[in-house]
Amino acid sequence: MAWRRGHRATLRVVRTSRLWLCGVALAAVLGGCATPPPQVPLPAAGSAPSAARARSPVSVAPPVVVLDPGHNGRNSRNLAAINRQVPDGRGGTKACNTTGTQTDAGYPEHAFNFDVASRVAQQLTAAGVRVVMTRTDDDGVGPCVDERGRAGDSAGAAAIVSIHADGAPARGAGFHVAYSDPPLNPAQEAPAHELSVALRDAMRSAGFVDSNYIGRDGLSPRSDLAGLNLATRPTALVECANMRNPAEAALVSSPEGRARYASALAQGVLAYLHRPG
Known part of the structure; x- marks a missing residue:
């Protein structure tokens, strides 16, 4: 009897194996056996989230920098508009904007400002900075200096850089960086000074x-510039060169010169954004 029971068990194993082999063969004929997905054990009710879920990356918004290319291409044809009086940030008023200066050969400051600002924007964007421009072309009027001064606050900017060139007597040369002084709010104190020094x-x-x-050690504290006085974010204005100086006029008029200015300004902004603390 024991032998028969063992024999029947063996036959059952053989039949089961044959059925399994037949299933494999049939699957092969029909196109192969699909492997079932592995089972993932579900967490017990009330258990803590997995470490992977707890360490999910949190997206961080890029810093915002406002670039303010001074003046505009049609200001000189709209004198009534740019002579309109606007708040100067210290209880007085001043003209909405001005026409800017130019080299003796006629290369206009507004074109230099916009070209350099556009180059700076490209470099900052490539470095992961979100750039906001106070004007997006060189064929308009304004905006007024009070609007430019408030642009950083509406954009939530970490820094605002106004880009200009000067029109001083021909013997004058060199750049200077202006900031609001005496300061009217905390942003105009240490942060604006640190930005100016970095630039x-x-x-x-x-x-x-x-x-x-003008100024001292490349810095020029000013109380008369509305765009600086009205700023509530760290703001500096860079007069890159004297357009009436022959050597500097040649530099600002060349694409290579404007590329040099733009690279320096972009590096200054990045140094400020990445400063310790």
């Missing part, structure tokens, strides 16, 4: 010299 140092590192006719 000053980057300009020096690029081979540009401090102004020999």
Whole structure:
């Protein structure tokens, strides 16, 4: 009897194996055996989330920088509009905007400002910065200086850089960085000064010299610039060169020169954004 029971068990194993082999063969004929997905054990009720879920990356918004190319291409044809009085940030008023200066050969400051700002924007964007421009072309009027001064606050900017060139007597040369002084709010205190120093140092590192006719050590504290006075974010204005100086006029008029200015300004902004603390 024991032998028969063992024999029947063996036959059952053989039949089961044959059925399994037949299933494999049939699956092969029909196109192969699908492998069932592995079972993932479900977490017990009330258990803590997995470590992988707990460490999910949190997206961080890029810093915002406002670039303010001074003046505009049609200001000179709309004098009534740009002479309109607007708040100057210290209880007075001043003209909405001005036409800007130009080289003796006629290259206009507004074109230089916009070209350099566009180049800076490209470099900052490539470095992961979100750039906002106070004007997006060189064929308009304004905006007024009070609007430019408030642009950083509406954009939530970490820094605002206004880009200009000067029109001083021909013997004057060099750049200077202006900031609001005396400060009217906390952003105009240490942060604006730190931004100005970062821009000053980057300009020096690029081979540009401090102004020999205004300011000191490349810095120029100012109380008369509405765009700086009305700022509630760290703001600086860079006068890149004297367009009436022959050597600097040649530099600002060349694409290579404008590329040098733009690279220096972009490096200054990045140095400020990445400063310790």
